[in-house]
Amino acid sequence: MLTVKLFAALRERLDCASLTVDATGISRVSELKQALAARSPKWQHELSQNDVLCAVNQQLAAADMPLQAGDEVAFFPPVTGG
């Protein structure tokens, strides 16, 4: 399984803070995004935004980052701290 976490506006718009996804057939962040987008048009819309950032095991990661079972993958909007 993969643990998926969502933050801030993305968490609110999708009304979901965390979920688990079967890792079978998912080897990269881009493939996980596709699997999540298939959940509903709303997920498809939110995750297709260009500015959505991704972290794998709490490190910023690009779409081609490899994934393996047990990974924690987070999606979130651009950060606005400071």
Add this chain to the structure above:
Amino acid sequence: MQSRIQVQTTDFDLNQEYQRLRENPACGAVVTFTGLVRELAQGNLTGMTLEHYPGMTETALADICRQAEARWELGAVTVIHRVGSLGLNDQIVFVGVAAAHRQAAFMAAEFIMDYLKTRAPFWKQEQTTTGSYWVDAKAKDQAAAARWQTPGEGG
């Protein structure tokens, strides 16, 4: 180098942090920056909520401090970022750098803030008299962080 990273709901005391930074006798310069909750142009801010990604936040801040240390010779670095509910004019963030000379301290403090604003997983939501709104990322913050990148270095 000694670095101190704190993510906390409680306020911080500027003098206490400064005193800690000036303990190293090899350091002749201490630069500190404090970020505050600012009123909006419309003048209707009632408060702010800061969300973060527990675990990744601390890792990201430590990584930014390590990068600063690799670029300049530093004696000590402190980064404190508050999360949770804040009010108008409250302190949000503190960055303090101690170094032998002022140039390194000034530059490292600015670098840490520029990277924090574009890489550390914090999100601000403003509460106003007309509702709550997530703050949009600003292009000028991206541009400020990009100044520090050398050719060939990734985002």
